[in-house]
Amino acid sequence: MKEGIHPAYEPAKIICACGNVIDTRSTVKSIHVEICSACHPFYTGKQKLVDTANSFRAATPIGASVA
Numbered sequence: 371m372k373e374g375i376h377p378a379y380e381p382a383k384i385i386c387a388c389g390n391v392i393d394t395r396s397t398v399k400s401i402h403v404e405i406c407s408a409c410h411p412f413y414t415g416k417q418k419l420v421d422t423a424n425s426f427r428a429a430t431p432i433g434a435s436v437a
């Protein structure tokens with residue numbers, strides 16, 4: 371990786387609305403999300419979701435290409 375052409379890539383935390391905190395690395399110090407692997411119904415198998423995911427799904431239909 372060349373010096374000077376990349377933004378700083380430092381330890382960061384992803385902070386979920388459910389309270390889960392995930393350590394990662396990013397160019398920003400912290401990232402706030404509303405769904406993470408700990409509370410996403412795909413992983414939990416529970417249906418407790420949430421308008422954000424529904425509206426996201428509506429805005430990006432399955433099969434839609436992001437060209």
Ligand SMILES: [Zn+2]
Nearest residue numbers: 386388406409
């Ligand atoms: Zn979460």
